[in-house]
Amino acid sequence: MQRRDQLGGILDHDALLALGRGIKAHYLRLGGSRDAQTGEQLFNSVGCASCHTTALTLNSAIHEEAPDLSGGGPFTVDLTVSGKLPRLQKSSDGSVRVELFSDLKRHDMGASLADPHSSFGTVDATQFLTRPLWGVAVTAPYLHDGRAPDLQTAIALHDGEALSVAKAYLALPAVSQAQIVAFLGTLSRDPQHTDD
Numbered sequence: 001m002q003r004r005d006q007l008g009g010i011l012d013h014d015a016l017l018a019l020g021r022g023i024k025a026h027y028l029r030l031g032g033s034r035d036a037q038t039g040e041q042l043f044n045s046v047g048c049a050s051c052h053t054t055a056l057t058l059n060s061a062i063h064e065e066a067p068d069l070s071g072g073g074p075f076t077v078d079l080t081v082s083g084k085l086p087r088l089q090k091s092s093d094g095s096v097r098v099e100l101f102s103d104l105k106r107h108d109m110g111a112s113l114a115d116p117h118s119s120f121g122t123v124d125a126t127q128f129l130t131r132p133l134w135g136v137a138v139t140a141p142y143l144h145d146g147r148a149p150d151l152q153t154a155i156a157l158h159d160g161e162a163l164s165v166a167k168a169y170l171a172l173p174a175v176s177q178a179q180i181v182a183f184l185g186t187l188s189r190d191p192q193h194t195d196d
Helices: 013-025 036-046 149-157 160-171 174-184
Strands: 002-004 009-011 057-058 061-067 073-080 096-098 106-108 127-129
Touching: 009 036, 036 160, 036 174, 149 160, 149 174, 160 174
Parallel strands: none
Antiparallel strands: 002 009, 057 096, 061 073, 106 127
């Protein structure tokens, strides 16, 4: 099932459900150095945030999931109550801001990143859900198949719809590339992980 987001794009239902179930893996944003702060600005300016959207706003913290075959009532998850700490906070209007660095949409990532494994004809081999970057500081290796040992390689290997962003990143001076990686290093799930 697909739903439309506030911008009219199609959100993947499974991704929304995974978001609701995955709140316990909510990320911890560590304080960053001046380089990391500059890296966040560069992350946005080269276009990374066009797919790795900083935050999504849900109109309600309550998610109801209808049962598949039982015919029973839906089960309800309150995203501000369910899961481990830290939990999401409800705004005064009842909405919830989820800072996950993903648009939860599928994008064509090009032939060079195509998945050689069958998806039973349901999803094209070049289509991938934008991976949330919360926790990216401590989740190497990267990409769907683990081919990128570090963040710099992962960014450089983006293809398809993200090729222009990868090229913009690679056109930056090495110090600016390192600043983007420093920013990504502030996104952690591990409270013991510290920014160097």
